[in-house]
Amino acid sequence: MSVSSEEIAQRRENSPLRTMVRSQPFWVTVALAMICVVMSQISNVFFTEDNFFNVTRNFAFIGIIAMGMTAVIITGGIDLSVGSVVGLSGIVTGLVLNAGHSLWAGIAAGLLTALLCGLVNGLLIAYVRLSSFIVTLGMFGIARSLAQVLSENHMIYEFGPDEKLLFALGGGTIYGFANPFILLAVLTVVFMIVFRYTTWGRWVFALGGNEHAAHLTGVPVNRMKLSVYMLSALMAGISAVLLVGWQGAAINAMGTGYELRVIASSVIGGADLMGGAGGAYGAFIGAALIEVIRNSLLLAGVDANWEGTFVGLFIVFAVLLSKFRGMRSG
Amino acid sequence: MRLFELRGISKKFGAIQALTEVDLKIDAGEVLGLMGDNGAGKSTLIKVMAGNFLPSSGEIWLKGERVEFHNPVDARKKGVEVVYQDLALCDNLTAAENVFLGREAHRRIGPFNFIHYAAMFREAARHFAELKSETRPRDFVKQMSGGQRQAVAIARTRLSDPDIVLMDEPTAAISVRQVAEVLDLIRRLRDQNVAVILISHRMPDVFAVCDHVSVMRRGKVVADKPIGQTSPEEVTGLITGAIETA
Numbered sequence: 001m002s003v004s005s006e007e008i009a010q011r012r013e014n015s016p017l018r019t020m021v022r023s024q025p026f027w028v029t030v031a032l033a034m035i036c037v038v039m040s041q042i043s044n045v046f047f048t049e050d051n052f053f054n055v056t057r058n059f060a061f062i063g064i065i066a067m068g069m070t071a072v073i074i075t076g077g078i079d080l081s082v083g084s085v086v087g088l089s090g091i092v093t094g095l096v097l098n099a100g101h102s103l104w105a106g107i108a109a110g111l112l113t114a115l116l117c118g119l120v121n122g123l124l125i126a127y128v129r130l131s132s133f134i135v136t137l138g139m140f141g142i143a144r145s146l147a148q149v150l151s152e153n154h155m156i157y158e159f160g161p162d163e164k165l166l167f168a169l170g171g172g173t174i175y176g177f178a179n180p181f182i183l184l185a186v187l188t189v190v191f192m193i194v195f196r197y198t199t200w201g202r203w204v205f206a207l208g209g210n211e212h213a214a215h216l217t218g219v220p221v222n223r224m225k226l227s228v229y230m231l232s233a234l235m236a237g238i239s240a241v242l243l244v245g246w247q248g249a250a251i252n253a254m255g256t257g258y259e260l261r262v263i264a265s266s267v268i269g270g271a272d273l274m275g276g277a278g279g280a281y282g283a284f285i286g287a288a289l290i291e292v293i294r295n296s297l298l299l300a301g302v303d304a305n306w307e308g309t310f311v312g313l314f315i316v317f318a319v320l321l322s323k324f325r326g327m328r329s330g
Numbered sequence: 331m332r333l334f335e336l337r338g339i340s341k342k343f344g345a346i347q348a349l350t351e352v353d354l355k356i357d358a359g360e361v362l363g364l365m366g367d368n369g370a371g372k373s374t375l376i377k378v379m380a381g382n383f384l385p386s387s388g389e390i391w392l393k394g395e396r397v398e399f400h401n402p403v404d405a406r407k408k409g410v411e412v413v414y415q416d417l418a419l420c421d422n423l424t425a426a427e428n429v430f431l432g433r434e435a436h437r438r439i440g441p442f443n444f445i446h447y448a449a450m451f452r453e454a455a456r457h458f459a460e461l462k463s464e465t466r467p468r469d470f471v472k473q474m475s476g477g478q479r480q481a482v483a484i485a486r487t488r489l490s491d492p493d494i495v496l497m498d499e500p501t502a503a504i505s506v507r508q509v510a511e512v513l514d515l516i517r518r519l520r521d522q523n524v525a526v527i528l529i530s531h532r533m534p535d536v537f538a539v540c541d542h543v544s545v546m547r548r549g550k551v552v553a554d555k556p557i558g559q560t561s562p563e564e565v566t567g568l569i570t571g572a573i574e575t576a
Contacts, residue, residue: 197444199434202423206431209420216418217432217486218403276422 024270024322025282032289035296043299049176051295057178057246059291061239064184065258066265066283067191068235071228073266074195075207076275077132079229081121081139082236082262086255087147089114089240094156094250103162103169107241114237115230117143122229126222132229140259147252156250170245180242184284191280204228208275257308264290264311268318277322290314331394333358333525334410334494339388341374348374350549352388356542358493361516361526363536363557366546367569372529375546376496379527380412381405393493411487415498417479419471425478426454426467429486457485461518463511476504477511484515494525501535513539533562545569552576 020026039046065082072079093110097103117139124135159166172179195201203224206214215221236255244250267273268289269282293314294307334356341349349371356362366372377383379390381399390397392408399405402412419428427434430450437446454467463481465474471482480500487495497516501509509532516539519526530536536543537557545553545568553560553568553576560576567573 199436199443199445202427202431202434202445205422206420206427209422210418212416213418213420214431216402216412216414218406219432276420 023282024268024318025279025285027321028268028270028282028285028289032285032292035289035292039292039296039299043296045299046296051299053173053176053178055288055291055295056181058295059287060178060180060184061243062258062261062265062290063284063287064180064187064239064242065232065235065262066269066287067187067280068228068232069262070191070266070269070271070278070280070283071195071204072132072232073208073263073271073273074204074275074278075225075228076211077125077225077228078136078263078273079121079232080133080136080259081117081143082232083255083258083260084140084143084147085114085117085233085236086240086243086258087252088117088143088150089237090244090250090254091147091151091156091252093241093244094159095150097159097162097166098156100160103165106159106162106166110241110244111234111237114233114240117236118230118233119226121233122226125229126225136229144252144256147254151250151252153252157248159244166245167248168245170242171248178246180239180246183238183242184287188280188284191283195280200224200227205276208272208277260308260315261287261290261311264315264318267315270322272322273319286318332356332391333393335391336375336379337389337391339375339378339385339390341378341383342386348549349378349385352546352549352551354544354551354554356494356525356527358525359520359523360542361520361528361540363540363543364527364529364546365531365533365536365543365565365569370546370569371549372546373498374549376412376498376527376529379405379410379494379496381410406490406492409490409493411490411492411495413480413483413487413495413497413500415500415502417483419479419482421472422470424468424470425458425465425474425482425485426450428471428482429454429457429467429489431486433489453489454485457488460488460522461485461515463515475508477508480504480508480512481515484519492524494527495519496527496529498529499531500528501530501532509535533565536565537562547571 045051069079069082089110092113093106096109097106121135121139124130125132169179174182203214203219206219207221207224211221243254265286266278266283269279269286271278271282290311293310297306298304332355336352336354339349339352352375364372378385381402381404397408420431435446435449436443451467458465458481461481461484465478465481471479500512513535516526516528528536528540540557542554542556543560543565544551545565547569555576564573564576568576
């Protein structure tokens with residue numbers, strides 16, 4: 001009974017197909033397809049180009065942030081500050097452009113503001129060892145408040161010499177797709193590759209699997225933690241710049257409630273709040289599902305205020321689902 | 331020339347003297363059993379050898395050279411690997427990924443460095459084959475038995491081709507059949523000319539695989555004997571203090 005190690009290297013318990021069928025993103029995709037089929041029967045608006053354009057653009061802003069959030073959740077942390085960081089970054093971008101600076105200066109200022117928020121979060125979590133829940137809850141309050149202070153509670157709607165460029169960036173299209181959606185699609189592919197095929201990506205998973213083991217084997221645990229919170233904030237900053245461009249205005253309430261939708265997207269897409277599991281495609285499809293449900297409620301004539309109830313139910317449902325899957329596999 | 335030697339290692343934590351003048355030596359292809367009751371100083375001694383603690387005084391000699399380990403990565407670079415009691419594995423990663431954790435194999439494509447899974451699966455499979463373990467590199471550690479998990483943790487130490495492997499209570503919480511598997515793994519390491527220091531509470535395991543046994547009590551080594559010149563009864567006496575020294 002001698003087998004070559006070459007042969008053992010190829011052996012596996014789960015075939016790729018079986019792995020796929022057992023994954024949460026697969027079932028979320030099935031659910032999404034089913035909702036689309038049902039909606040196309042109920043509503044003659046659902047499958048129109050306009051509606052498709054709106055839906056994809058709307059979930060792009062959430063999906064982009066969900067990429068960073070997924071990394072945070074895989075390490076076993078949480079970032080509650082993303083919605084407020086969107087507000088603060090948007091206002092800073094708006095103010096810099098409003099003062100007559102170039103688009104690049106505005107984007108740089110917005111993204112640097114976001115990175116600074118992420119840096120503060122990450123340093124406190126990684127090096128001072130505070131709980132991510134508390135630190136980012138603090139930043140949730142601070143960033144929103146700073147946005148209100150900086151904006152003096154005014155809306156910013158004049159963006160200086162590069163105004164048209166800004167509006168084109170956030171509101172424009174490429175091949176009929178909204179720019180934010182194109183960026184989300186690109187980021188999804190990039191993050192799929194990064195999570196699977198880079199050392200950074202694998203270490204994100206190792207941190208969530210067994211942080212102590214990661215430390216003992218030489219993974220720079222603190223630097224890794226810092227990096228995921230900065231990434232999460234950066235994604236919020238990118239989303240903020242695009243939002244300002246699309247809406248044509250910057251208000252300090254921008255991004256309110258996003259943390260719930262972003263976390264829901266990641267979790268519905270299979271990210272485990274205990275750490276160690278999650279993925280970029282899952283975050284993408286999770287964001288899509290939430291938006292399609294919102295859109296469907298709207299088209300079905302249901303009061304839009306029900307949205308939160310549905311998103312909340314879906315988070316709980318997704319966590320329940322992964323708990324049951326966890327029991328079955330092990 | 332000795333492969334590895336501790337000379338007069340002492341360690342103090344404030345007023346507490348955890349280790350007093352500990353001497354220990356081991357040669358290539360030897361298995362040394364390190365025994366002692368809880369609080370005898372075994373854990374502190376491992377942590378000194380693994381680079382977690384600097385000793386308060388005393389010297390560590392490796393292949394005729396005096397060395398200092400400032401952290402675990404440092405000790406590993408110089409040829410001392412540790413299999414921790416909890417094995418330090420990530421359940422959510424595959425066997426191969428665990429073996430290579432922190433030292434992933436890469437392949438350069440253009441300006442980017444990608445993880446080279448094929449190489450990692452191949453190498454891990456080779457190490458498992460050498461250990462005669464049926465562990466499969468692509469399987470997730472979550473699904474594995476205690477013996478397979480040990481094989482993953484031991485295969486990890488083989489990556490750097492170390493001189494010494496420290497094993498902390500590898501047979502503490504596993505079934506009888508898996509204990510036999512782990513003892514076999516230790517014999518394979520020895521056959522490949524690795525020096526193994528086995529920290530254990532289990533007398534039968536120590537007598538099954540070790541060439542020498544050192545007994546610690548109250549931070550001191552009270553006996554160091556070839557396994558053939560002692561008995562479980564004597565070692566028990568040394569551990570409890572019924573026999574002073576031997």
